[in-house]
Amino acid sequence: MLKRTHKMNEINDSTVEKTVIINGWVDRIRNLGGIMFMWIRDRYGLVQVIFDPNESVYEQSKCISAEYVVAIKGTVRKRPQDARNPKLASGNVEILVKELEVLSEAKTPPIYTNRQEGNEEARLKYRYLDLRHPSLQQNLIFRHELTQQTRKYLSSLDFLEIETPYLTKSTPEGARDFLVPSRLKKGNFYALPQSPQIFKQLLMISGFDRYYQIVRCFRDENLRADRQPEFTQIDLEMSFVEQADVQNVINGLIKELYENLMNLDVGEIQSMSYSEAMERYGSDKPDTRFSMELHDLTQKVSELDMKFLSPSENEALKFVVVPAGNGFSRKTLDSYVESAKLENLRLGWVKMSNGDFSGGVSKIFKNTNMLKLKDGEIALVCAGKSSKVNEFLGKIRTNLSKELDLIPKNSVKILWIVDFPMFEWNDDENRYQAQHHPFTMPYVEDLEKYPNNLDRIRAHAYDLVINGWELGSGSVRIHRKSLQEKVFKLIGLSETEARERFGFFLEAFEYGAPPHAGFAIGIDRLVAIMRGAQSLRDVIAFPKTTSGTDLMANAPSKISEEQLKELGIRLEVDK
């Protein structure tokens, strides 16, 4: 075969006059009757080749069609001045073909391989063809560079890359596990890890004081555009450190990735407490690229004359100002009022147009300047249980930011959300549970101050948020037995139960556990944000659909009776 001497990005002004061989796919053919042009594509780029009727190879060119794999030998030459293509990196030059070898013929592809369109179903079924799109290739190339940089950075800081098992034990609490039946121990199952959490903490106990892994995690939960059943994390854990040390490592990593891969200085990464985030943005992953913050009127209620909106004790009165409210229909506003009702909230709105207030609750605010409305703006005023009010207005804020296009393009806002609550109430099970996980270090001073008010106890747990996406989370871990026991007790877990659930893990802590803390970054999300991808599917080579299927491989699928028998499994569902 004619083996390539150059890749497509190496064909340019500097190769003029040279005889070269290229290998690649036929991207497009332009047959002008006599002279014939083709674009040849590889992962490095596109190059135009030209078949001249005066060359003996010309006749052979006629049997070529799109997506054939070809080897072409020819001489690189400058294009005529008026026939250059500035859109192509190699647009100044072209290859005059002297020899052609068809390495592989191709059927007409069922999807476009050189255009970014097509329905997702067909594109996923023929994923290997869809991956010929340069944009998808660039995403995966970028992802490769990001993982390489990450390895280099962490390795330079003495982090060791250590693998942990995929076939492991089912963990109670948390997401549903993906299960794998055991043949050797019939009736028993492995679980695929939701994260290497337990193993990385055990590595700390073993003395590997800095661990990292770029590792697959599995969660059998319902999917979204930003959620795949298997996803990849940059997972790390450190010993003899405090929260700030972990944050510094992550700050350095994020800074370096943005600098080296995006040529962007992200500046100093700010911190915001969970409670501040909820009060100001109504979200634990606020998008701070635009303001539209929540404003609190609870303290000013006495100055206002109202009934419907008046908050009772332990309730709050807050509002957001919607810019460009003129585009708002009465119907939309009514739908907000309705959905507020479903959350046991009261919502009113005030519109300012041509200097006049209008709207159901405008009377209340007419003679105040509390809302500070500008012309054309609408205030949505919400009363009810404080946390509900925050959440509700926060959701409206997020939704409207997309609808009204409030988010500045190309801006990047990164921040830490810190001091998450340690516990949250679980309505279904009628008990408190750990919000992060039960091995998270609570603020000991909070435990002492509010022994009977678990809602007020903060944890050394921290999330990294970029542009309103939760990119990762971590925590300082409990390393003392007595504190761990106390936390178990607070979430209503007896010692026996704790032993049953986390047995070997708790035992390990009795043999000298160092203080340690860690973090994990969702790499799929990070790449998606950095590449401006709409969906995680665009940064994963072989992704799954929202129902968890792989349309190309046709997985999951039925298995044979024989396989089932070998595993000792009988199916209850229809075969």
Added chain:
RNA sequence: GGGGACGUGGUGCAGUCUGGUUAGCAUGCCGGUCUGUCACACCGGUGGUCGCGAGUUCGAGCCUCGUCGUCCCCGCCA
């Protein structure tokens, strides 16, 4: 588990609200003309049991019910 949108030649879409002769457009593909194109252009042609099933009707791409699939959202994802 719940809600919404979508499913029509190989591909992307229109047609569905308001049922009625031969389902339209673009692109691809095939053939033809064309020696500087670059999403080449022009001319001609090919290609659809309208996701599947049932129902209403004289008649269903269109209305009704069910079902399957894709996408988006809520619950869920410690």
